[in-house]
Amino acid sequence: MEKEKNQESFEAFIKSFFYGKRTDLSFKFLSELALEDASTFIQNLFKDIIDSLDDKDLSIVKQRILQGQIEGYKEQKNFEYDDGPFHPFKKPLSSIKLSLLTSSGHFLKGHDPKPLGVENMSQGEAVRRVFDFLKEEPQLSKIPFDSNPKDLMVRHSGYDIRAALKDPNVSFPYQRMVNLKDQGVFAELTSNAYSFVGACSQIRLLKKTLPGWVDKFVDLGVDAVVLVPV
Amino acid sequence: MSVGHVARALEEAKIATIIIAVKAFETRMRMMSLPRVLLTPQLLGRPLGSPFDEKLQIRILNAALQLLEKADRKTIQDYC
Numbered sequence: 450m451e452k453e454k455n456q457e458s459f460e461a462f463i464k465s466f467f468y469g470k471r472t473d474l475s476f477k478f479l480s481e482l483a484l485e486d487a488s489t490f491i492q493n494l495f496k497d498i499i500d501s502l503d504d505k506d507l508s509i510v511k512q513r514i515l516q517g518q519i520e521g522y523k524e525q526k527n528f529e530y531d532d533g534p535f536h537p538f539k540k541p542l543s544s545i546k547l548s549l550l551t552s553s554g555h556f557l558k559g560h561d562p563k564p565l566g567v568e569n570m571s572q573g574e575a576v577r578r579v580f581d582f583l584k585e586e587p588q589l590s591k592i593p594f595d596s597n598p599k600d601l602m603v604r605h606s607g608y609d610i611r612a613a614l615k616d617p618n619v620s621f622p623y624q625r626m627v628n629l630k631d632q633g634v635f636a637e638l639t640s641n642a643y644s645f646v647g648a649c650s651q652i653r654l655l656k657k658t659l660p661g662w663v664d665k666f667v668d669l670g671v672d673a674v675v676l677v678p679v
Numbered sequence: 680m681s682v683g684h685v686a687r688a689l690e691e692a693k694i695a696t697i698i699i700a701v702k703a704f705e706t707r708m709r710m711m712s713l714p715r716v717l718l719t720p721q722l723l724g725r726p727l728g729s730p731f732d733e734k735l736q737i738r739i740l741n742a743a744l745q746l747l748e749k750a751d752r753k754t755i756q757d758y759c
Contacts, residue, residue: 519703533690538747615730648681651684674696675744
């Protein structure tokens with residue numbers, strides 16, 4: 450009887466990956482799947498792990514997780530607009546000035562944006578306080594394009610930052626932009642790239658923050674901005 | 680989707696934008712009626728691929744810039 454009382458349901462198990470006792474931001478999509486689909490995903494993932502070991506081909510596992518993430522996010526419609534602006538781009542690429550803005554949460558060592566008033570907040574605390582982040586106005590960090598990647602930090606309450614910790618270019622491709630400028634693909638970069646934590650108050654972003662950010666890019670005289678959500 | 684709002688605001692100000700997003704965000708991108716989006720078959724948190732895969736990162740960024748230059752209407756395109 451006692452054993453039955455302590456048993457965890459499968460539903461509670463998969464929901465625990467979404468900011469619960471098993472938080473894993475790469476697998477938080479499990480909570481969005483129907484129970485049957487989640488159980489099929491896990492069963493197939495186990496099978497794929499064995500196949501990938503036998504075949505020495507990790508792409509099998511990657512493909513399975515990718516399909517799971519696509520399935521988990523396909524019904525998510527946070528904001529819906531019937532129409533939106535499209536500014537025609539008419540200049541040759543080789544003549545333009547570009548900048549980079551990502552929602553990956555990168556910042557430069559010594560320039561901690563101190564989210565929620567906390568300096569040196571750990572990634573773990575950021576994840577635990579995700580719902581506080583969602584009430585906050587986002588802060589823009591500027592990062593010179595010539596920064597050493599060892600001087601970059603990343604912290605974000607909404608996604609798995611492990612790859613970004615190893616190489617910022619997976620979500621903040623600032624060095625790759627320099628590579629393409631040096632190859633002559635486009636003419637010029639702004640001095641700085643920009644990043645913020647995308648898990649923030651959308652209302653504050655829209656009403657309070659964005660006008661200032663737009664003015665900044667207008668003042669910088671950019672033709673276009675590369676944007677990367679995470 | 681914060682970046683979607685940024686894209687819409689910049690385009691209103693006559694600054695063109697190109698978004699590089701993982702395929703899992705396709706529905707969100709389509710719902711926001713965004714100008715130019717390149718969807719990559721990569722895992723969440725790694726829209727430009729695995730760490731230190733410099734060649735792939737450059738190919739994806741290059742594809743995004745080509746889309747920026749060529750799209751004459753709202754376009755959501757898969758990176759292949």
